[in-house]
Amino acid sequence: MDARPAASEPPDRGRGADLRLLIAWRNLAHDRIRFLVTLVGIVFSVVLMAVQSGLLVGFVVTIANVVENTAADIWVVGRGVRSVDLPTSIPERRRYQILSLPGVAMVDPLLHVFAILKRPDGGAESVVVVGFDTATGIGGPWDLIEGRAEDLQQPDAVILDRLYRDKLGIERVGQVVEINGRRARVVGFTDGIRTFTQAPHVFADIKTARHLAGFAEDQLNYLLVRAVPGQDHAALRDAIRARVPEIDAHSRAEFARRSVLYWLVTTGAGFSLVISAALGLVVGIVVTAQTLYATTIDHLPEYATLRAMGAPARYLYGIILRQAAIAAGLGYAIGIAIAGLVVASARDSSAAMLMPWPLAAGLGAATVAMCAAAALISIRKVMTIDPVSVFR
Amino acid sequence: MSALVEIADASMVYGAGEAAVHALRGVSLEIRRGELLMLMGPSGSGKTTLLQVAGALRAPSAGEVRVHGQSLHGLTQAGRGAIRLRHFGFVFQSYNLFPTLTTQENVEVALDLRATAPAARQRRAREALDAVGLADRGGAYPAQLSGGQKQRVAIARALAGQPDIVLADEPTAALDSESGKRIVALLVAIAAERGRGVVVVTHDPRILDAADRIVRIEDGRIVHTETRRDRQDTAP
Ligand SMILES: Nc1ncnc2c1ncn2[C@@H]1O[C@H](COP(=O)(O)OP(=O)(O)OP(=O)(O)O)[C@@H](O)[C@H]1O
Ligand SMILES: [Mg+2]
Numbered sequence: 001m002d003a004r005p006a007a008s009e010p011p012d013r014g015r016g017a018d019l020r021l022l023i024a025w026r027n028l029a030h031d032r033i034r035f036l037v038t039l040v041g042i043v044f045s046v047v048l049m050a051v052q053s054g055l056l057v058g059f060v061v062t063i064a065n066v067v068e069n070t071a072a073d074i075w076v077v078g079r080g081v082r083s084v085d086l087p088t089s090i091p092e093r094r095r096y097q098i099l100s101l102p103g104v105a106m107v108d109p110l111l112h113v114f115a116i117l118k119r120p121d122g123g124a125e126s127v128v129v130v131g132f133d134t135a136t137g138i139g140g141p142w143d144l145i146e147g148r149a150e151d152l153q154q155p156d157a158v159i160l161d162r163l164y165r166d167k168l169g170i171e172r173v174g175q176v177v178e179i180n181g182r183r184a185r186v187v188g189f190t191d192g193i194r195t196f197t198q199a200p201h202v203f204a205d206i207k208t209a210r211h212l213a214g215f216a217e218d219q220l221n222y223l224l225v226r227a228v229p230g231q232d233h234a235a236l237r238d239a240i241r242a243r244v245p246e247i248d249a250h251s252r253a254e255f256a257r258r259s260v261l262y263w264l265v266t267t268g269a270g271f272s273l274v275i276s277a278a279l280g281l282v283v284g285i286v287v288t289a290q291t292l293y294a295t296t297i298d299h300l301p302e303y304a305t306l307r308a309m310g311a312p313a314r315y316l317y318g319i320i321l322r323q324a325a326i327a328a329g330l331g332y333a334i335g336i337a338i339a340g341l342v343v344a345s346a347r348d349s350s351a352a353m354l355m356p357w358p359l360a361a362g363l364g365a366a367t368v369a370m371c372a373a374a375a376l377i378s379i380r381k382v383m384t385i386d387p388v389s390v391f392r
Numbered sequence: 393m394s395a396l397v398e399i400a401d402a403s404m405v406y407g408a409g410e411a412a413v414h415a416l417r418g419v420s421l422e423i424r425r426g427e428l429l430m431l432m433g434p435s436g437s438g439k440t441t442l443l444q445v446a447g448a449l450r451a452p453s454a455g456e457v458r459v460h461g462q463s464l465h466g467l468t469q470a471g472r473g474a475i476r477l478r479h480f481g482f483v484f485q486s487y488n489l490f491p492t493l494t495t496q497e498n499v500e501v502a503l504d505l506r507a508t509a510p511a512a513r514q515r516r517a518r519e520a521l522d523a524v525g526l527a528d529r530g531g532a533y534p535a536q537l538s539g540g541q542k543q544r545v546a547i548a549r550a551l552a553g554q555p556d557i558v559l560a561d562e563p564t565a566a567l568d569s570e571s572g573k574r575i576v577a578l579l580v581a582i583a584a585e586r587g588r589g590v591v592v593v594t595h596d597p598r599i600l601d602a603a604d605r606i607v608r609i610e611d612g613r614i615v616h617t618e619t620r621r622d623r624q625d626t627a628p
C-alpha cells in the first residue's frame with residue numbers, strides 16, 4: 001500500500017470521531033419504526049415518572065408550606081398533633097411558661113381553624129382561617145401580589161390566594177365575604193399558597209380570626225417560638241418538651257416532615273404516586289430492553305464479525321451502550337419537554353406539580369439507568385456470540 | 393526465519409460419542425512469511441476448521457498452535473481475540489460488511505478496533521481503499537457495490553489493521569470470474585508485501601498458479617503438499 005500525502009486529505013474534522021457512536025446511531029436509525037417505538041416508550045416513561053414525582057414534590061411542598069414559610073425556630077403544638085392541618089387547642093398560659101425559659105426570644109400565637117365561607121352565589125366552601133399576630137408578622141402570608149400583610153390590621157380584613165378566587169367566588173380586593181356567618185373583607189391576594197386539604201387558607205389577624213371562628217379571646221393552636229441568637233434549637237426544643245406540660249415541640253423542619261408524612265402515608269397518596277412512578281420506570285425498561293434487543297438481534301452478524309476480527313468485549317457493548325445512551329438522551333429530552341408543558345399548564349391548578357431542577361436531573365439519571373438496564377440483555381447476547389459463526 | 397504460525401499435530405473433534413466429527417486429525421502446518429499458501433480439498437474435509445484453528449478463532453481439541461512463537465494454549469476467548477486483533481486479517485466468503493456503514497466507514501472499523509486516532513483512522517482507511525482500487529467509492533454503501541467490489545472492501549478492511557497474516561476462506565467463490573481475477577491478483581500482491589503470510593482456502597485455479605505452496609487436505613488430514621519449486625522441478 002502506498003501512503004498518500006496527508007495534505008491531499010479532504011477536511012472532514014469531527015465527522016464520526018467516535019465511530020461506535022456512528023454505528024450505534026445507524027443501527028438505531030436503520031429501523032425507524034422500531035426506533036420510534038423505543039422513543040415513545042422512553043418518552044412515556046419519562047413523562048409518567050415526571051408527572052407522578054412532580055405531583056409528589058408538589059404535595060410535599062403544599063403540605064408543608066405554612067410551616068416552611070413561617071419564621072419560627074420551634075413549633076409548639078398540642079400533644080399528639082400529627083399534621084399542621086389537624087391542630088388542637090393550647091392554653092394561652094403555656095405561652096408565658098415558654099417565654100420564661102432561657103434561650104427563648106419570642107413566642108407568637110397562631111390560630112389554625114376550619115371555617116365555612118359563603119360564596120356570593122350562596123354556595124359554601126370550607127376554608128382554613130390562619131390567625132397570626134400582625135404586630136410581629138410571624139405566621140402571616142407570603143408571596144403577596146395584591147395588598148400588604150399590614151392591611152390585615154384593619155378590622156375584618158382577610159387575605160386569600162388568587163388560585164382559589166373561582167372556587168370561593170371572589171374577584172377583587174375590597175370584596176366582602178361571609179365566614180361562619182360573620183363579615184370579612186378581602187384586602188389582598190397571595191400567589192400560589194396551595195392547600196393540600198382543598199380548604200384554602202384565609203389569613204387574618206389573630207383577633208379577626210378568633211372573631212370569625214367564634215373563638216374565645218385566649219384560644220390558640222400553635223405557639224411559634226424564636227430562639228435567641230446562638231441558642232441551640234434542638235436543646236431548646238428538648239427543654240420545652242421537658243418543662244411545659246401537654247404539648248409537643250418540634251423544630252420547623254421536623255414539624256414540616258411530620259405533616260408531610262402524615263398525609264402521604266395516611267391517605268396513601270404518597271404510595272400511589274411512588275408506585276405509578278416506579279411503574280413508569282418498569283414500562284420504560286421493558287419497552288427499551290425489548291426494542292434494543294431486537295436491534296441487537298438484527299445486527300448479530302456484524303457483532304460476530306467484530307468478534308472474529310478480535311474486537312474486545314468492551315468494544316461490542318460500547319456500541320450497545322451508545323445505542324442506549326442515544327435513546328435515553330432523545331427520549332429524555334422529548335419527555336422532559338412534555339413534562340415541562342404539563343407542569344406549566346398545572347401552574348394555575350389547585351394541585352401543584354413541581355419540577356425543581358434536582359428532580360429533572362434525577363429523572364435524567366433514572367432515564368439513563370433505565371436504558372442501561374435495558375441494554376443488559378443485549379450485552380449478554382453479544383457476549384455469547386461465537387466468533388467462528390462468521391465462517392460458513 | 394521463524395514461521396508466523398505453527399500448527400503442530402492439531403486435531404479437532406466436533407461433538408462427542410456417536411455424533412463426534414473428526415474435522416482435523418493430526419494436522420501440522422506452518423504459515424511462513426511472504427508466502428501465499430493455498431488450501432484445497434473436498435467439501436467437509438476440514439479446510440475452514442483448519443483456518444479457524446490457524447487464526448486463533450478456535451482452540452484445537454488436541455495439538456498446539458503458536459503465533460509468532462507464542463503458544464495459544466490455555467488462552468481465554470479474550471486472549472485469542474487480542475491475538476487476532478494484533479496479527480490477523482480475515483476475508484470471508486460472504487464479505488461480512490456492515491450494511492449501515494459506508495465502505496470508508498467499514499474499513500475504519502478495523503482501525504477503530506485498534507484504537508487508531510480519528511484522523512489517522514480516516515486517512516489509513518482511504519489508503520486501504522485506494523490500494524484495492526476503490527478510492528472513489530468511499531461514500532458508497534455495501535448494497536450499492538458489486539460482489540467483487542464488496543470483497544475488495546473486505547480485503548481493504550482486513551489489510552487496514554496491517555496484520556502480518558491474512559486468512560481468506562473461499563474469497564472468490566461467490567464472484568464471477570472477472571471479479572475473482574481481481575481478488576486473486578490482490579491476494580497475490582498482499583502476500584508479496586512486507587513478509588506477510590496469506591492463506592487462501594479456494595478451488596480457484598488461478599490461485600494455483602500464483603501459490604507458493606499448495607496444501608491438499610482430505611478427511612481432516614494433509615494428504616499432499618506441493619511447493620512452487622516442486623512444480624518448477626517437474627515442469628518440462
Ligand atoms: N461447528 C461445527 N459443529 C459440528 N461439526 C462441524 C462444525 N463445523 C464443521 N463441522 C464438521 O466438520 C467437518 C469439517 O468442516 P469444515 O467446515 O472445516 O470443512 P470444509 O473443508 O471447510 O468444507 P467446505 O468446503 O464445504 O466449506 C465437516 O464434516 C463439518 O460437517
Ligand atoms: Mg469451508
